[in-house]
Amino acid sequence: MAQIYADLRFAKVMGGRSMASQALEAAFGMNEAESPFENTQPALAGQDEDGAEPNPDWQVTRSLQDSSREHASEQGRLSQELRVREQSLEQTQLELAWAREELQRAWHEGNISQLELDRLNTELRRVTAVLGRTEREVQEVQGRLNNSESTVALLRSCTAIDCCPSGWLLYRGKCLFISSEKKTWEDSRDECEKTYSQLLVTKSWSRWTVPTFLKNADVPYWIGLQKGSFPWYDYGWLEEEDPEGEGASEAWFWVDGSLYERYVAALPLPKTPVLWHGSRKCFKSH
Numbered sequence: 001m002a003q004i005y006a007d008l009r010f011a012k013v014m015g016g017r018s019m020a021s022q023a024l025e026a027a028f029g030m031n032e033a034e035s036p037f038e039n040t041q042p043a044l045a046g047q048d049e050d051g052a053e054p055n056p057d058w059q060v061t062r063s064l065q066d067s068s069r070e071h072a073s074e075q076g077r078l079s080q081e082l083r084v085r086e087q088s089l090e091q092t093q094l095e096l097a098w099a100r101e102e103l104q105r106a107w108h109e110g111n112i113s114q115l116e117l118d119r120l121n122t123e124l125r126r127v128t129a130v131l132g133r134t135e136r137e138v139q140e141v142q143g144r145l146n147n148s149e150s151t152v153a154l155l156r157s158c159t160a161i162d163c164c165p166s167g168w169l170l171y172r173g174k175c176l177f178i179s180s181e182k183k184t185w186e187d188s189r190d191e192c193e194k195t196y197s198q199l200l201v202t203k204s205w206s207r208w209t210v211p212t213f214l215k216n217a218d219v220p221y222w223i224g225l226q227k228g229s230f231p232w233y234d235y236g237w238l239e240e241e242d243p244e245g246e247g248a249s250e251a252w253f254w255v256d257g258s259l260y261e262r263y264v265a266a267l268p269l270p271k272t273p274v275l276w277h278g279s280r281k282c283f284k285s286h
Helices: 002-012 019-028 056-161 187-193
Strands: 170-173 174-183 227-228 251-254 278-285
Touching: 174 187
Parallel strands: none
Antiparallel strands: 170 174, 174 278, 227 251
């Protein structure tokens, strides 16, 4: 109504009532005397009805209204910016949580990798030690193989010309090596084995088969015969019996593992567990 009133007020023509005033008077059944617009006069903008300057309070109110609108606009802008910043903060927090999770996973995998690396290093050291030991064994076996191949090659070369290695004597298909060094029976056996031979086994020889220079020698020689105790054999048919007691479970054995039998005896054996003292005598067969 205030706005309508103002419109009607400023719509009144100079020197009389406006058409709007007349219309309202007619609508409410008022005459000219009762009309509230009877004495209303138009006034210039910026002045009141008496032509005076506007009230300063009105100017302050207008300024406050303008400031209020500006503050409301600024508040809306700041609220919008706050929402944007909050969304950005939430996104940053999510990214930080993801980064922490990735860091934790990487740290865990790093620990596992370090443990695996330590295990592999330990295994590498073990395998390296085994490899070094194996290489030494291979070198040793290779050396023995080379010696064996050299011996075989030498023997094969001797087959065509009926010879023995240097320092050996060929006798009835056997290469004999007669040592001048005095050793025990065990040392003589070991020395023969180092040259891929063995102490002389004479089970296929008769007394007359033994070389004359050995039968007539004043120095006794070891042969490949030894006395041992093997209780699971029946010794009633063996050549020798224990000189220290009857029924003892001991017998004579060749170094090739066969039993010494009476009918193949080649050399006279003493009635003692220990064979002849003296030097060693090895043989090699073609």
